[in-house]
Amino acid sequence: MSMQSTLPEQPLPPWRRAVLKVGSNLLAADGGGLTPRFAEALASFMASSHAGGRQVVLVSSGAVAAGRALLHARASAGRDLAARQAMASLGQAPMIGLWQSLSARPVAQVLLTHDDLRNRRRYLNARATLLGLLALDAVPVVNENDTVAVDELKLGDNDNLAAIVAALVDADLLLIASDVDALYTADPRRDPAATPIAQADAVTPALMAMAGGSGSIVGTGGMRTKLEAAEKAGAAGIPTALFDGRNTATVQALAQGQLRGTLIHAPHTRMQARKYWLLHAPASSGRIRIDAGAARALSHGHASLLPGGILAAEGEFQRGDLVEIIDASERRIARGLSQYAAVEVRRLAGRHSREIETLLGYSHGTEVVHRDDLANMPDRLEPAA
Numbered sequence: 001m002s003m004q005s006t007l008p009e010q011p012l013p014p015w016r017r018a019v020l021k022v023g024s025n026l027l028a029a030d031g032g033g034l035t036p037r038f039a040e041a042l043a044s045f046m047a048s049s050h051a052g053g054r055q056v057v058l059v060s061s062g063a064v065a066a067g068r069a070l071l072h073a074r075a076s077a078g079r080d081l082a083a084r085q086a087m088a089s090l091g092q093a094p095m096i097g098l099w100q101s102l103s104a105r106p107v108a109q110v111l112l113t114h115d116d117l118r119n120r121r122r123y124l125n126a127r128a129t130l131l132g133l134l135a136l137d138a139v140p141v142v143n144e145n146d147t148v149a150v151d152e153l154k155l156g157d158n159d160n161l162a163a164i165v166a167a168l169v170d171a172d173l174l175l176i177a178s179d180v181d182a183l184y185t186a187d188p189r190r191d192p193a194a195t196p197i198a199q200a201d202a203v204t205p206a207l208m209a210m211a212g213g214s215g216s217i218v219g220t221g222g223m224r225t226k227l228e229a230a231e232k233a234g235a236a237g238i239p240t241a242l243f244d245g246r247n248t249a250t251v252q253a254l255a256q257g258q259l260r261g262t263l264i265h266a267p268h269t270r271m272q273a274r275k276y277w278l279l280h281a282p283a284s285s286g287r288i289r290i291d292a293g294a295a296r297a298l299s300h301g302h303a304s305l306l307p308g309g310i311l312a313a314e315g316e317f318q319r320g321d322l323v324e325i326i327d328a329s330e331r332r333i334a335r336g337l338s339q340y341a342a343v344e345v346r347r348l349a350g351r352h353s354r355e356i357e358t359l360l361g362y363s364h365g366t367e368v369v370h371r372d373d374l375a376n377m378p379d380r381l382e383p384a385a
């Protein structure tokens with residue numbers, strides 16, 4: 001769709017790591033199989049971002065569209081789940097192939113389901129893999145693992161998946177490229193009087209009411225899922241930018257830090273959102289008891305919890321679980337995500353970080369709870385000395 005709107009250019013929020021979501025409509029833009037037509041400018045944007053020291057995780061749709069084209073299936077065929085899964089399976093490799101053909105750096109396929117991301121251990125492993133790929137200068141390309149997703153486990157669409165991935169990799173921006181240049185006051189395909197919205201402070205019910213579904217056979221959620229994604233990203237402190245990935249000038253402007261599209265601000269900072277989550281999310285039944293020195297270090301707000309300050313691990317918890325951190329007199333000091341399971345913490349208690357590998361035979365890092373994964377109980381926070 002080519003809309004002529006009167007959107008002003010506005011500065012993108014500063015970012016170092018972004019998730020870029022590219023919808024089926026851009027990759028299967030000619031109504032059939034995949035085409036590089038619009039992917040080229042987006043791949044150039046990723047390359048120039050990388051050259052400028054920034055990292056981009058790509059969340060790409062297009063597998064179903066590619067699979068459908070391979071089967072020469074009619075546009076209306078394969079609406080049911082099993083057929084969609086088969087088409088996605090056929091189309092994953094061509095979709096990855098398209099991105100590889102446009103990228104000088106190696107492209108890595110990452111298929112994820114909702115179930116993977118609900119499970120803390122798999123969530124952490126997915127995070128470690130994605131961050132590892134970025135550190136290797138590879139281009140991670142995430143898509144939903146349609147083959148194993150079943151209705152109740154499905155994220156349902158890659159817009160929501162992109163928001164979850166943005167939180168997973170601690171991105172500071174979610175970029176959604178679609179075939180429409182902004183969020184409009186109504187679906188512009190249906191309502192010619194609809195006008196574009198340049199900015200929103202948050203995703204409100206009024207905003208949600210403006211969003212319609214997808215206008216195409218290959219797209220999934222339309223604007224509704226894009227706003228759901230913006231809401232999820234916002235709750236994690238990440239702003240969302242929606243723009244027209246078909247417009248080369250718009251994509252080139254992004255590389256200059258300028259957005260022609262809709263910017264949806266995040267109502268909290270990234271750190272506020274993270275600390276809030278750590279303080280309020282349901283914790284496991286596990287507790288880590290620490291000595292007075294560690295309690296003092298944590299209360300200053302900048303320290304990680306190292307094995308040396310640990311007295312004991314109580315209850316059972318797994319690597320990645322949220323645990324309570326208490327002192328010798330049962331005072332709740334903090335909450336955090338443990339990098340080690342309770343059985344491992346018991347073996348590490350009181351020992352030096354450099355002994356981890358010898359004691360366990362492997363290491364998940366020198367911290368039992370990293371400071372970014374730790375939130376002090378509000379009444380325990382003391383100003384730094």
Ligand SMILES: Nc1ncnc2c1ncn2[C@@H]1O[C@H](COP(=O)(O)OP(=O)(O)O)[C@@H](O)[C@H]1O
Nearest residue numbers: 023024025178184186187212214215219222223
């Ligand atoms: N309020 C709205 N503003 C803009 N687009 C809307 C709105 N409501 C529905 N849409 C539709 O959402 C479509 C984009 O979503 P979708 O088809 O799922 O694309 P993608 O494949 O990029 O995810 C647009 O082409 C448009 O028809």
Ligand SMILES: N[C@@H](CCC(=O)OP(=O)(O)O)C(=O)O
Nearest residue numbers: 024061062063064157158220
């Ligand atoms: N996993 C599917 C993605 C479905 C989807 O979310 O599509 P879209 O709304 O175009 O982003 C595929 O690769 O075709």
